[in-house]
Amino acid sequence: MAIITVAGRKGGIGKSTIAGNLAGEFLARKRSVVLLDADPQHSLAAWAAQGQGVLSTCVQTVPDGDVAKLKAQAKAAQKAADIVVIDTPPGMPETAYQAMLLADVILLPCGPSPLDLMALQQSLALAEKARAARREKKTRIRFVPSKVAMSTNLSKALPATLADMGRKVLPAISLRVALAEAVESGLTIVEFAPGSTSHVEFDALAKAVVRILAR
Numbered sequence: 410m411a412i413i414t415v416a417g418r419k420g421g422i423g424k425s426t427i428a429g430n431l432a433g434e435f436l437a438r439k440r441s442v443v444l445l446d447a448d449p450q451h452s453l454a455a456w457a458a459q460g461q462g463v464l465s466t467c468v469q470t471v472p473d474g475d476v477a478k479l480k481a482q483a484k485a486a487q488k489a490a491d492i493v494v495i496d497t498p499p500g501m502p503e504t505a506y507q508a509m510l511l512a513d514v515i516l517l518p519c520g521p522s523p524l525d526l527m528a529l530q531q532s533l534a535l536a537e538k539a540r541a542a543r544r545e546k547k548t549r550i551r552f553v554p555s556k557v558a559m560s561t562n563l564s565k566a567l568p569a570t571l572a573d574m575g576r577k578v579l580p581a582i583s584l585r586v587a588l589a590e591a592v593e594s595g596l597t598i599v600e601f602a603p604g605s606t607s608h609v610e611f612d613a614l615a616k617a618v619v620r621i622l623a624r
């Protein structure tokens with residue numbers, strides 16, 4: 410029933426990694442999930458095609474840039490599944506905006522680089538616009554620190570820097586090779602390395618999202 414949109418104007422910040430692994434966490438909790446791959450790069454479809462993991466059961470691709478189709482697919486998925494996760498492209502604001510309009514929760518991942526933070530301003534503005542357009546729905550906007558390396562000062566400062574931008578900050582996802590290895594195997598982290606640091610982090614992120622949805 411709930412729609413979670415993962416968005417951000419910058420490529421490579423971990424949108425698809427977060428969308429796919431969150432879907433994995435929800436599926437592990439016996440929720441039914443549809444994962445809409447609305448990025449013409451189709452990272453999620455490619456990831457799912459690497460193996461026979463849970464992603465292969467829930468990824469649906471959206472025709473490139475087809476905003477009307479995205480809306481129709483999301484509405485249909487919402488009827489069929491407990492949770493719909495939408496992964497969006499970095500460079501197509503129309504598609505990202507439509508996915509944000511549909512969302513109950515908008516997740517904006519951000520890496521520790523100052524360039525990531527600069528791009529986040531734009532993504533946040535788009536999310537705030539979508540939230541204002543859907544006032545009756547009270548869309549929740551949350552930041553997700555992504556690809557953090559806690560040995561660095563930029564990463565240590567990231568949660569506080571994000572909080573200063575005015576939206577709540579969810580549990581962070583560290584930079585870990587296991588996340589890339591899981592993709593290589595066509596698996597989500599809960600399937601590939603249960604109990605690993607990355608899995609524990611995604612478990613915490615999923616818990617936080619479930620808590621938001623329960624409110």
Ligand SMILES: Nc1ncnc2c1ncn2[C@@H]1O[C@H](COP(=O)(O)OP(=O)(O)O)[C@@H](O)[C@H]1O
Pocket residue numbers: 419420421422423424425426427452555556557582583584585586588589592
């Ligand atoms: N937390 C992480 N740790 C290690 N590698 C990551 C992490 N997040 C993303 N990556 C890798 O970085 C690249 C870009 O991530 P991706 O999720 O595709 O970003 P986006 O969807 O924002 O473009 C991919 O190769 C992915 O495997």
Ligand SMILES: [Mg+2]
Pocket residue numbers: 424425426448452496497
């Ligand atoms: Mg992506």
